[in-house]
Amino acid sequence: MRSVTTRPNTKGGTIIIGxxxxxxxxxxxxxxxxxxxVTSPGGLPGTVTVNNLINRQHSRNPLIAKRMFEMxxxxxxxxxxxxxxxxxxKTGKKPPLFKDDEGQFTCVIYATPEIPxxxxxxxxxxxxxxxxxxxxxxxxxxxNRQLRELCALSKTxxxxxxxxxxxxxxxxxxxxxxxxxxxxxxxxx
Numbered sequence: 513m514r515s516v517t518t519r520p521n522t523k524g525g526t527i528i529i530g531x532x533x534x535x536x537x538x539x540x541x542x543x544x545x546x547x548x549x550v551t552s553p554g555g556l557p558g559t560v561t562v563n564n565l566i567n568r569q570h571s572r573n574p575l576i577a578k579r580m581f582e583m584x585x586x587x588x589x590x591x592x593x594x595x596x597x598x599x600x601x602k603t604g605k606k607p608p609l610f611k612d613d614e615g616q617f618t619c620v621i622y623a624t625p626e627i628p629x630x631x632x633x634x635x636x637x638x639x640x641x642x643x644x645x646x647x648x649x650x651x652x653x654x655x656n657r658q659l660r661e662l663c664a665l666s667k668t669x670x671x672x673x674x675x676x677x678x679x680x681x682x683x684x685x686x687x688x689x690x691x692x693x694x695x696x697x698x699x700x701x
Contacts, residue, residue, distance in 0.1 A: 539553070548623075550621075551618045554616065555613075555615050557570045558570030562612050565593055567640070598638040601637070605623065638676075641676060652696075659674065659694070681697050682696070
């Protein structure tokens, strides 16, 4: 069973909420005036590191994750970090900070604005969207398989990201299924 506890944060934040599971480990959500810190015990799973966490995914329990996806509790695989980064870009916030140390992983989500930069390509796109879109500078036509190989992403991740790029009218799909070919939209950015 899980329980939620609330207590004052001695670091100057508003509250800390701990979610305790059967293993007695606590996920902490610390709310500050200028940021939110989510700390998860156990560190990053598998071969995931802070440096590759955008492009790599690993489920601690793939059977449970698959079932939750099938039941509609998960919208897509491996997009949590993308969502955080994309939200920050869309709202002009400072990029999130990811720390993996002493057997715990922490994500710091800032409420403060980022200092504007003139060289931010494709404003409003997630890192995975930018990465896939960038491939079309070197390749005029790509298949799902080629995109997966070039980006080291799963089939589901590529499908989800390429679908978003199609909806944004930045990429065009020709054909269906495994034979589908993707090209850069002529009217795209």
